[in-house]
Amino acid sequence: MIALLENSLDRAPLGVAVRIARIDWNAMSEDEGRRLREFGLMEGCEITPLHRGSIFSRDPLALTIGRMKVIIRSSQAAAIAVEAVAA
């Protein structure tokens, strides 16, 4: 269970830049995976989670990638392992 060693994006603190270490493509549908890649969310890229949920729920998650801000659900964020960006 490598998940124990990794931090998923789902639990990453807001406002801190992280690098995507691994994406479990099997945890999502093919369409979801393709849309993630179209947003540019791929192994090795840098992102910053910024906003999470509302009073109703922890969903969804807004993050920046490059100059773009995108929204994903926490179920997808849970399949994305991130690591700290070397300072």
Add this chain to the structure above:
Amino acid sequence: MTGAVPSIALVGNPNAGKSSLFNALTGARQKIANYPGVTVERKAGHASFADGRPIALIDLPGTYSLTPASLDEAVTRDVILGKQAGETRPDALIIVLDAANLDNHLCFALELLALDLPTVIALNMLDLAQRDGLTLDAERISKELGVPVVPTVAVRKRGLPELLAAVDGAIRSHQPRTASAAPVNDAALHQRARAIARAAIVSETPVRRWTQRVDNVVLHPIAGMIILLALMFLMFQAVYAWAGPPADALEGLVGTMQGWVVDNIPQNFLRDLVVEGLLAGVGAVVVFLPQILILFLFILLLEASGYMTRAAFLMDGLMGKVGLSGRGFIPLLSSFACAVPGIMATRAIPDEKDRLTTILIAPLMTCSARLPVYALIIAAFIPNRGVAGTGVGLQGLVLFGLYLAGIVGALLVAWALRRTVAKGVNAGFMMEMPRYQMPQWRDIALGLWQRAWIFLRRAGTIIAMTTVVLWLLLTFPQAPEGESQVEYSVAGRIASGLEVVVKPIGFNHDIALALIPAMAAREVAVSAMATANAIDADGDEDAMAQSLGERLQGKWSLATALAFLAWFVFAPQCISTIAITRRETNGWKWPMFMVGYLFLLAYAAAGITYWTAVAFGLG
């Protein structure tokens, strides 16, 4: 390419400013229709080259790649590849790129360039890129990609002549290349896009991003929700407060026209048809144009400014709990104006079951066609006073309650549907958040004009026709002296038949009579009652002087009035909604299901309201 008008397609990612560019190029010379067989909106328009030769422009739905995730994205692919039925393949492409988001937008551009059509790139929204501290080298991008790149600022009409000249040149000088294939996989594509973007950036000054500070408040879990609620409240307040004077003016105009016809045309069959049927009926509906425009004004502004996606973000949590997604928020909010554009907007929802559920509950949002009914009954039966010690008006509170009943009903229905007929895994919610932008008055005005035209055309066709037919049915056969014309007529007799069914829920003959023509559109219930009233009052001076509301007050009990309101929270009485649902779901199954479940709910809600009210002695 000899003689024929060249057709040029605008294509690009969502949020690249494509529609603004299209509006700037074509102005009001646009035609909005649907692609045959699908309900995706086809936006086409005309422009011309500097020397006056005409060109046909078509604005394709924004998409991220040629692999579609939703219906409208599929249209984009099919048109570009020349596979869309009834549509010729475009002679040239204008790829619209957001200058501030090149890394991402260049991916799709690379995919499109591999198709080897004559192509020009519009490096759009250059002003916003500069706001973000970016300086770009358009020449460099052009060199890397091998096609002309023209910097544009669509909203200020900057770069447009240069863009068209470049398109002209591209079509003339185009020579098929041996395919310069796009990178084979997503990762390689992104790498290439990033490399080009990096090469194109001359300088990048970090600027303080006020937009991020705005988002920190607007997307705050609590503060953001309060702002959203406040905006919604303001919107619905404005619909009532601002619409008053223009609505009164329209009403006065209809009255003047009726008076003019009565004064200048001798009493005959045709005059009655015009005054009692056409003018009374259509007039009763057209007065709601100001309210509809105000509602659409808000929706268009929220959308153009970039706020709408923020609202979707905030609502996603709640909507996720009943199996929907934040994507559904925009169609549902539009449904407060009218369910037809609302249902059409669902095509951007990628998950099929999520989309179906959103379509099925869209008619529960209180659309503007219910306003005439609600406004009439509330004004007649609910006292115009404040609620003890609060400063909140009782009439407004009842109206708010009706809106709320629709929303709560919709959430419960969605919850039930997602567990039964529209069962499926919880849909995802993936969306790009556009940057904040100042809405352009030209785009807003154009959008409002298109909405107003659709509404007026409807009033002039469906509503005019049903009122005239109803008037004929109400006028014949002529009642003998001493009998009520409305009761004696064909329509009156049909209504008497229906009355048997709706009597248990407190409905009377008036309502039964109004319900049948109101199948065409809810607001016809009002025009039908107005027409019946006009015929009923024929010749009776006292009755003529009374308003429709006053007449109803004398004839209905409060329990009946409340039951009638409850009925319209649910009743699916709108031919256009049923028709659009049939088209959007490709068959009669779902519209029939929708009509069935909504009538059941309407009957139950009206019944429960009536029986409760009677139990409290309001019968």
